[in-house]
Amino acid sequence: MADDKRVLLKIQGLRIEGYSDEKWIEIVHGVDLTLNRGEVLGLIGESGAGKSTIGLAAMGFARDGCRISAGSVEFDGMELTTTAESDRRVLRGSRIAYVAQSAAASFNPAHKLIDQHTEAPVHYRIRKRMESQEDAMELYGRLRLPNPREIGFRYPHQVSGGQLQRAMTAMAMSCRPDLIIFDEPTTALDVTTQIEVLAAIRDIVDQFDTAAIYITHDLAVVAQMADTIKVLLKGDEVEEADTVTMLDSPKEDYTKTLWAVRSFQRPQKSRPADGAVPIVTVDNVDAAYGQTRVLEDVSFDVHAGMTVAVVGESGSGKSTAARCITGLLPPTKGRILFSGEELPANFRARSKDQLRQAQMIYQMADTALNPKVRISDIIGRPAEFYSGLKGAALKTRVDELLDLIELEPSQFYSRFPPELSGGQKQRIGIARALAAEPSFIICDEVTSALDQLVAEGILRLLDRLQDELNLAYMFITHDLATVRSIADEVVVMKEGRVVEMGPKDVMFTPPHHPYTDLLLSSVPEMDPNWLNTVLEERGVDNIGEAART
Amino acid sequence: MNYFVIVYYALLIGGSCLAAYFKRREIFLALFSLTLASFVMGIVGGQDALWAVSIAAGLLALAGGTAYAFREFLVIISGTQTAKALRTAPLTASFGMFVIFTYAVLGIFAPVIAPFGEGEVISQSFAPADENMLLGADQLGRDLFSRIVYGARNTVGLALVATMIAFVIGVLLGMVAAVKGGWFDQLMGRIIDVVMSIPGLIFALLLLSIFGTNLIILVIIIGxxxxxxxxxxxxxxxxxxxxxxxxxxxSLRGEGMWYLIRKEILPNSTAPLIAEFGLEFCFVFLLVAGLSFLGLGIQPPTADWGSMVRENATLISFGEITPLIPAAAIALLTVSVNFVVDWMLFRSSGLKE
Known part of the structure; x- marks a missing residue:
């Protein structure tokens, strides 16, 4: 076949097994994949779909505790599953490169960026050190990093997350590989940073005609990057098609549900009367960590039964505002009022009832639930602590709460958190907050660590609970799709200040404050041409500045 | 060339071939290199060397068999959760558990097991072993075997109590320091630095000479x-x-410090603490033995392994192994505890592969 010259990677009948509970369990059940030179393939699926495992298998690599049990991985005519490890190692780094999700965790913090960049080309004798440094600077320039001639001489902690991710992409390019595997490279970034990284990655892949496998759970992102998209579910392929076909007319039901996720939207509630006393009032609050001021003159209200979404990039002070309300970080100036009554600044000085009124749900359910405590005790403790319930009454209450969060009590009552899935853990976190019978709940990025389908389930649950129990939510998030689905009011924060606030419908219709505009326009859309359009509007060259102003 | 030598080599070579046939690489390598080494040993040391090798191999096999059987026994009698954990235990760990179990039995039932009392003089000093005395007599004519059995109770019991005291103090203060932080943490940290800067044995000697060698004081000081x-x-x-x-x-819920320590922190730090308990126990045990050897630990006529080594030390110059028996008892327990601790550390570090 004439086509064969173009085929770079061919995976056939790939099966991968993982070792757990003293036996091997198959986690990837026979996946085929063909990638031509210069093409970008998007792998998409929920967590546990086997995306990353397949990505690593494309380098002939299986994680600790995993093994490739069947199938073939053919890279440029070379069968990787049977090649000696030493030959594969030469291949990795020089001809296949890998860009990990967390650049911060993947760079060695003790070496300068450029020294890590030049390591592979020098090691494989592709370039001399000085040549390689020159090349690095050029790549930094192409990836639109500021000061490309100097930035390489910084340490990883001296550059921002988005810059680090681009430096990592540059590093992957250092040996001009034929194939790069991107494993969720932008998931940990803010939308405004994500757009820069996406544009940079796409350009450089284009310029060097590199093939890429782009792994993500975000459809809108993959629509910008990939030529073809493959949808995975629990280690099986669901369907594969080119990007436009896939977006316009998905065949399988599962794919359609993925596409439909973003459609959940709740009608906005009407604003309470002007005289109504808000549940929580943040009144001209300043806060600081040591000498660093992180909040300046922040004020907003949360009314009973309403959801206030606080949005902004990381470092904008959203979570700090929450810490001020809970009393973990006493404000340096200003007051926190609860139903019109001023709260002591430090939570230790607050009464049991004041503490009960405001509860919190955390981003990482893994660290928010004690892994060594049974579910019954996690949920039961606040009920016991605040209401003094004991014995049978306590058990009834826990069952009631488990029912409320749609988990079968008999199944979950005596289990431990590590046995639960991410979505279930988050539900337990919600139940723990509800057990205190609060009137106000702070939701700190509660859905950002979850898959879209699961996240939607959580949002629907929170919405239902709000209606049933007349709860007020302060919803901290950087995801504007979430804001659109459940917020009543929106507070936009930047660098510790409130930039703009108002009801949702007002906030989502122009004219916007320039920063709100930037945030809104940076949210990826399903349209494959979205990135081009946005870049054109902003002017490609000054995209970096656009994000900073 | 006699039957023993023929059987010896036949077994080794047969075993190697079987291992090779079943593709058990490590076993084959071990057996076959032993065969090759035996050629040299047989030429240099004659039949006796081969006997020694066989006896050592037999002992090792016996220990391995005991360990295996003991592990299976534990798996059967324990609940499903524990059984699952026990099944991952290597043979060294179950051997360690077996030895600890044996010592515990010796210590608890000492008066029943020991044929004579610990201070009972029944023979001449340094009398050799006979049908009455399994291991002979010590420097005052007391039965050495009985004293070793009683020693298990005294030495091990003392070390156990001292370790527990150390743990109660250390864990409590450490937890409070971690939760409270700030000045309390700093103060405790500096006090601890001062205590740690004084060499343990010297510190013990100093305190014992101030307060006198009372058993309770001894335990508290070691703690x-x-x-x-x-x-x-x-x-x-x-x-x-x-x-x-x-x-x-x-803490946002308003829980007190004691609840935080007991219900939230302690369950998440037990694994490394238990492992540390095993290690500390060995050190304490050796310190007790060392103090007894210096005459400052458990006072006569109470039996204690450390002082038994000292009292019988003169026998070493006569080529007798008697003083080494209590020393071996100490060594065996220390090694066993470490076997078990190694396994626990391995488990708690999460390196399951």
Whole structure:
């Protein structure tokens, strides 16, 4: 076949097994994949779909505790599953490169960026050190990093997350590989940073005609990057098609549900009367960590039964505002009022009832639930602590709460958190907050660590609970799709200040404050041409500045 | 060439071939290199060397068999959760558990097992072993075997209590320091630094000469000397737990410090603490034995392994192994405890592969 010259990677009948509970369990059940030179393939699926495992298998690599049990991985005519490890190692780094999700965790913090960049080309004798440094600077320039001639001489902690991710992409390019595997490279970034990284990655892949496998759970992102998209579910392929076909007319039901996720939207509630006393009032609050001021003159209200979404990039002070309300970080100036009554600044000085009124749900359910405590005790403790319930009454209450969060009590009552899935853990976190019978709940990025389908389930649950129990939510998030689905009011924060606030419908219709505009326009859309359009509007060259102003 | 030598080599070569046939690489390598080494040993040391090798192999096989059987026994009698954990135990660990179990039985039932009392003089000093005395007599004519059995109770019991005191002090202070932080943490840290800067044995000698060699004082002093290490470990482990969101959630709920320590932090730090307990126990045990050897530990006529080594030390110059028997008892227990601790450390570090 004439086509064969173009085929770079061919995976056939790939099966991968993982070792757990003293036996091997198959986690990837026979996946085929063909990638031509210069093409970008998007792998998409929920967590546990086997995306990353397949990505690593494309380098002939299986994680600790995993093994490739069947199938073939053919890279440029070379069968990787049977090649000696030493030959594969030469291949990795020089001809296949890998860009990990967390650049911060993947760079060695003790070496300068450029020294890590030049390591592979020098090691494989592709370039001399000085040549390689020159090349690095050029790549930094192409990836639109500021000061490309100097930035390489910084340490990883001296550059921002988005810059680090681009430096990592540059590093992957250092040996001009034929194939790069991107494993969720932008998931940990803010939308405004994500757009820069996406544009940079796409350009450089284009310029060097590199093939890429782009792994993500975000459809809108993959629509910008990939030529073809493959949808995975629990280690099986669901369907594969080119990007436009896939977006316009998905065949399988599962794919359609993925596409439909973003459609959940709740009608906005009407604003309470002007005289109504808000549940929580943040009144001209300043806060600081040591000498660093992180909040300046922040004020907003949360009314009973309403959801206030606080949005902004990381470092904008959203979570700090929450810490001020809970009393973990006493404000340096200003007051926190609860139903019109001023709260002591430090939570230790607050009464049991004041503490009960405001509860919190955390981003990482893994660290928010004690892994060594049974579910019954996690949920039961606040009920016991605040209401003094004991014995049978306590058990009834826990069952009631488990029912409320749609988990079968008999199944979950005596289990431990590590046995639960991410979505279930988050539900337990919600139940723990509800057990205190609060009137106000702070939701700190509660859905950002979850898959879209699961996240939607959580949002629907929170919405239902709000209606049933007349709860007020302060919803901290950087995801504007979430804001659109459940917020009543929106507070936009930047660098510790409130930039703009108002009801949702007002906030989502122009004219916007320039920063709100930037945030809104940076949210990826399903349209494959979205990135081009946005870049054109902003002017490609000054995209970096656009994000900073 | 006699039958023994023929059988010896036949077994080794047959075993190697079987291992090779079943593709058990390590076993084959071990057996076959032993065969090759035996050629040299047989030429140099004659038949006796081969006998020694066979006996050593037999003992090793016996220990391995005991360990295996003991592990299976434990798996059968324990609940499903524990059984699952026990099944991952290597043979060294179950051997260690077996030895610890044996020592515990010796210590608890000492008066029943020992044929004579610990201070009972029944023979001439340094009398050799006979049908009455399994291991002969010590320097005063007391039965050595009985004294070793009683010694298990005294030495091990003392070390156990001292380790527990060290743990109660260290864990409690370490947890409080981790939760409270700030000045309390600093103050405790500096006090602990001071205690740790004084060499343990010297410190013990100093305190014992001030307060006198009373058993209770001895236990408390040893506990205090070893508490700083426990404090440091606890503080480090608890420090990692304290920053978790669930601790924040609990303290926002208004929970007191005691609840936080007991219900939230302690369950998440038991694994490294238990492992540390095993290690500390060995050190304490050796310190007790060392103090007894110097005459400052358990006082005569109470039997104690450390002082037994000292009292019989003169026999070494006569080529007798008697003083080495209590020393071997100490060594065996230390090694066994470490076997078990190694396995626990391995489990708690999460390196399951």
């Amino acid at each position: 205090i000397i070893y508490a700083p290490r426990v404090f440091r470990l606890t503080r480090a482990v608890a420090g990692n737990v304290v920053v978790m969101d669930y601790i924040e959630a609990a």
